Amino acid sequence: MNIVENFDLYAPRLVDKEEHFSAGHRACQGCGEALAIRLMCKALGKDTVIVNATGCMEVISTMYPTTAWNLPWIHVAFPNSASVGAGVEAGLKVLRRKGKIADRDVKTVCIGGDGGTFDIGLQAISGAMERGHDLLYVCLDNEAYMNTGIQRSGATPFGASTTTAPAGAASSGKSEWKKNLAAIIAAHNVPYVATACHSYPFDFMNKVKKARKVKGPSFIHCMTVCPTGWRTASEETIKLGRLAVETGVFPLYEIENGKYKMSLKPDKLRSVEDYLKLQGRFRHLTPADIEIIQKRVILEYNKLLDKAENLHSWSELEEK
Amino acid sequence: MSERVGMEIALAAAETVALCRPDVVAAYPITPNTHIPEHLSDIVADGRLDADFICVESEHSALSACCGASGAGARAFTATSSQGLLYMAEVVPIVSAMRLPVVMIIGNRALSGPINIWNDHSDIMSQRDAGWISMFAANGQEVVDMTVQSFKIAEHRDVMLPVNLNLDGFQLTHVVEPMMFLNQEEVDAFLPEYKPYAALHPDNIVSMGTLALPEIFNEVMKAKDEVLKGSKKVILEVWKEWEEKFGRSYKPVESYRTEDAEVLFLAIGSMAETAEVAVDELRDKGMRIGLLKLRLWRPFPFEEIRNAVKGAKVVAVLDRAVSFGGPGGPVFSEVRSALYDEKDRPMVINEIIGLGGRDVPVGDFVKIAEKATRVAKTGPEEEYEIFGVRGS
Numbered sequence: 001m002n003i004v005e006n007f008d009l010y011a012p013r014l015v016d017k018e019e020h021f022s023a024g025h026r027a028c029q030g031c032g033e034a035l036a037i038r039l040m041c042k043a044l045g046k047d048t049v050i051v052n053a054t055g056c057m058e059v060i061s062t063m064y065p066t067t068a069w070n071l072p073w074i075h076v077a078f079p080n081s082a083s084v085g086a087g088v089e090a091g092l093k094v095l096r097r098k099g100k101i102a103d104r105d106v107k108t109v110c111i112g113g114d115g116g117t118f119d120i121g122l123q124a125i126s127g128a129m130e131r132g133h134d135l136l137y138v139c140l141d142n143e144a145y146m147n148t149g150i151q152r153s154g155a156t157p158f159g160a161s162t163t164t165a166p167a168g169a170a171s172s173g174k175s176e177w178k179k180n181l182a183a184i185i186a187a188h189n190v191p192y193v194a195t196a197c198h199s200y201p202f203d204f205m206n207k208v209k210k211a212r213k214v215k216g217p218s219f220i221h222c223m224t225v226c227p228t229g230w231r232t233a234s235e236e237t238i239k240l241g242r243l244a245v246e247t248g249v250f251p252l253y254e255i256e257n258g259k260y261k262m263s264l265k266p267d268k269l270r271s272v273e274d275y276l277k278l279q280g281r282f283r284h285l286t287p288a289d290i291e292i293i294q295k296r297v298i299l300e301y302n303k304l305l306d307k308a309e310n311l312h313s314w315s316e317l318e319e320k
Numbered sequence: 321m322s323e324r325v326g327m328e329i330a331l332a333a334a335e336t337v338a339l340c341r342p343d344v345v346a347a348y349p350i351t352p353n354t355h356i357p358e359h360l361s362d363i364v365a366d367g368r369l370d371a372d373f374i375c376v377e378s379e380h381s382a383l384s385a386c387c388g389a390s391g392a393g394a395r396a397f398t399a400t401s402s403q404g405l406l407y408m409a410e411v412v413p414i415v416s417a418m419r420l421p422v423v424m425i426i427g428n429r430a431l432s433g434p435i436n437i438w439n440d441h442s443d444i445m446s447q448r449d450a451g452w453i454s455m456f457a458a459n460g461q462e463v464v465d466m467t468v469q470s471f472k473i474a475e476h477r478d479v480m481l482p483v484n485l486n487l488d489g490f491q492l493t494h495v496v497e498p499m500m501f502l503n504q505e506e507v508d509a510f511l512p513e514y515k516p517y518a519a520l521h522p523d524n525i526v527s528m529g530t531l532a533l534p535e536i537f538n539e540v541m542k543a544k545d546e547v548l549k550g551s552k553k554v555i556l557e558v559w560k561e562w563e564e565k566f567g568r569s570y571k572p573v574e575s576y577r578t579e580d581a582e583v584l585f586l587a588i589g590s591m592a593e594t595a596e597v598a599v600d601e602l603r604d605k606g607m608r609i610g611l612l613k614l615r616l617w618r619p620f621p622f623e624e625i626r627n628a629v630k631g632a633k634v635v636a637v638l639d640r641a642v643s644f645g646g647p648g649g650p651v652f653s654e655v656r657s658a659l660y661d662e663k664d665r666p667m668v669i670n671e672i673i674g675l676g677g678r679d680v681p682v683g684d685f686v687k688i689a690e691k692a693t694r695v696a697k698t699g700p701e702e703e704y705e706i707f708g709v710r711g712s
Contacts (some may be wrong), residue, residue, distance in 0.1 A: 017610065032411065032500055034408035046522050047522050048522065049392070049520045049521070049522075051388065058531065059531055062527050062529075062530035063529050063530070063531050064530040064531060064532045064533070064536055064540075065530075065536075067527035067530060069525070069527050070525060071522065071525060072520040072521055072522055072524075072525050072527075073520075073526075073527045074387075074391045074520055074528040074529050075390070075526075075528070075529035075530070076384055076387050076411060076414055076418075076529055077340030077384070077410055077411060077414060079380065079410075080380060080381060080384035080411065081381070083376060083382075083384035083385050083388070084379075084384045084385065084387055084388035084391075085373070085388060086346075086374060086376070086381070086384075086385045086387060086388065087344060087346060087384065087385030087387060087388025087389035087390075087391070087392070087394075087396070088388035088389065088391060088392045089388075089389075090343075090344045090372040090385065090389055090394070091343060091344050091372075091388065091390070091391070091393065091394035091518075092370060092376055092392050092394075092521070093393030094343040094344060094370070094371060094372050094394055095343060095393060097370070097394065098343070100371065100393070101519075101521055101523075102523060106522060107577065108522065123377060123378060123381075124377070124378070124380070124381050124384070126377065127376055127377030127378070127381055130373075130377075131376075135493070157667075176613075208603070280572055281408065288445055
């Protein structure tokens with residue numbers, strides 16, 4: 001049997017069988033975020049400390065006195081997983097240096113939703129990235145404050161109806177565009193930044209493994225589908241993640257030492273309508289609204305391709 | 321024990337923190353702070369302290385990073401003042417609920433607005449109910465001694481609570497005083513290496529900071545209250561050991577010339593030192609007056625207060641913070657509440673004094689003593705007074 005030809009069958013066998021984020025948590029049916037965490041933990045392995053911002057994942061996984069975590073885990077508050085993570089990383093580093101804990105590499109991994117990352121936690125993340133802590137930050141972006149009832153965030157896409165940017169007779173939902181988070185983080189000269197989605201599990205896990213190896217800050221922006229907030233059928237989570245990528249709404253790429261690299265480049269982008277029409281949060285959109293979104297998605301996608309084609313890595317620029 | 325050395329108290333605090341060998345120091349230098357973090361960064365930069373100094377981007381992150389470091393099993397320290405403490409405020413009660421023995425020195429300063437930065441106690445009083453052990457130093461020597469004590473108390477297995485040590489901004493933080501320092505051997509002998517009860521490491525998996533539903537929340541709060549109240553036993557033990565080893569005594573409430581006193585001042589922080597001078601002057605004139613210095617703010621020393629005021633006719637409580645539209649300053653409220661059930665209790669009056677760095681000279685205490693003598697005969701005049709307001 002040719003391993004390369006049958007890679008899709010073979011690859012899952014390479015995945016860690018151990019569950020670090022165990023069954024029995026209280027996430028909704030079809031929760032993309034819980035799936036992403038499960039995959040992320042498998043890629044990270046046991047020598048990991050998880051620092052969780054307040055949000056769905058903290059609520060569904062650690063209802064006292066239970067916990068779904070088979071990894072050391074800490075939650076302090078909403079805006080500060082990056083600064084708590086900075087303290088964990090510094091603490092482990094000093095204790096290891098002083099011989100007070102085992103002399104092996106334990107990675108600090110901060111996780112936060114889009115609210116805790118794009119909005120209230122951005123200052124702490126910027127500080128941690130600027131200071132160069134050896135930590136991985138994974139943003140699990142489901143595009144609104146889902147834990148508290150679907151309020152809009154800086155990550156909510158244009159046109160989505162949320163409880164604080166509702167569609168109505170005088171409104172087409174959120175009237176602003178999503179922040180380009182990866183570019184904001186990359187602007188801190190972070191050596192490894194990537195986008196990912198749970199619907200491409202091996203791509204995501206490979207990126208987590210790559211980020212884990214970075215000595216210094218690294219960042220993954222993972223799109224996670226939320227059936228509750230997106231008003232979608234729970235069995236369509238994987239499909240929606242794939243459509244987000246195939247339409248160019250959420251392209252998968254890496255920024256490694258300044259060099260952009262597309263992880264997946266479809267020959268032709270699908271129409272955004274294929275993605276939008278499955279979701280209740282977009283059901284009020286008119287053909288004209290969809291046209292506006294289609295144009296913007298293509299513009300952003302082309303901006304990204306332009307960067308991937310024209311930007312050089314730092315080492316290439318050093319030699320120029 | 322060496323001889324006295326003159327030094328700015330903030331620098332002395334930093335030197336003493338370094339002797340306590342913290343693993344992680346996280347601090348933000350502004351909004352505002354004192355020389356404590358700056359000097360600690362010097363000590364780390366000079367290689368005199370093996371620690372990670374994290375110069376964070378806000379006080380919120382300073383205390384958050386201390387939380388993370390302490391969670392990882394490291395000894396963690398931070399310092400702040402005023403708005404900085406308020407900026408931390410979200411994290412303050414979480415540290416105590418998580419039983420993380422972080423030590424924080426607060427150079428007490430006024431809260432804005434108007435923006436002011438000088439000394440009063442409005443910053444710490446805003447965090448009164450956060451579940452930390454809270455103590456006040458009245459001079460440089462006490463800052464040095466209580467810094468070491470703070471780590472020992474916080475990390476005691478029966479306590480495991482954060483401690484905030486308060487010293488008056490400018491009046492103490494920026495003043496040079498002669499102090500006796502401990503050497504490294506003395507500190508090491510007094511303060512054992514920190515052994516965390518639980519720490520974030522894959523060798524011993526733990527979840528910290530979980531969600532508590534209404535069914536369990538009361539119980540968690542009760543536990544937090546019990547452990548804070550119970551910490552007094554350990555605090556007294558640590559102070560007893562300190563006195564035995566170093567000869568300097570520390571008590572929750574300290575009495576100065578209170579024998580046969582009819583009028584008592586009750587002061588907190590550095591103004592207690594000025595009050596001593598006033599008591600001496602008034603005693604020389606034949607007045608039966610004394611002073612109580614409140615050192616331990618949380619857990620509040622109810623029993624010690626009740627015993628200390630016995631025999632007095634009037635207690636004049638001096639607060640350095642306003643509870644706007646409330647029952648008087650925060651110290652006054654506690655003291656009066658402590659005495660409410662007593663059969664023979666003195667009258668308690670409240671003077672709010674020295675706000676936003678307003679000087680509190682000896683003459684102010686003399687005026688307050690005169691008022692206390694007057695109201696002992698004529699009865700109380702108002703709920704509380706903001707003392708020395710111009711034009712009133």
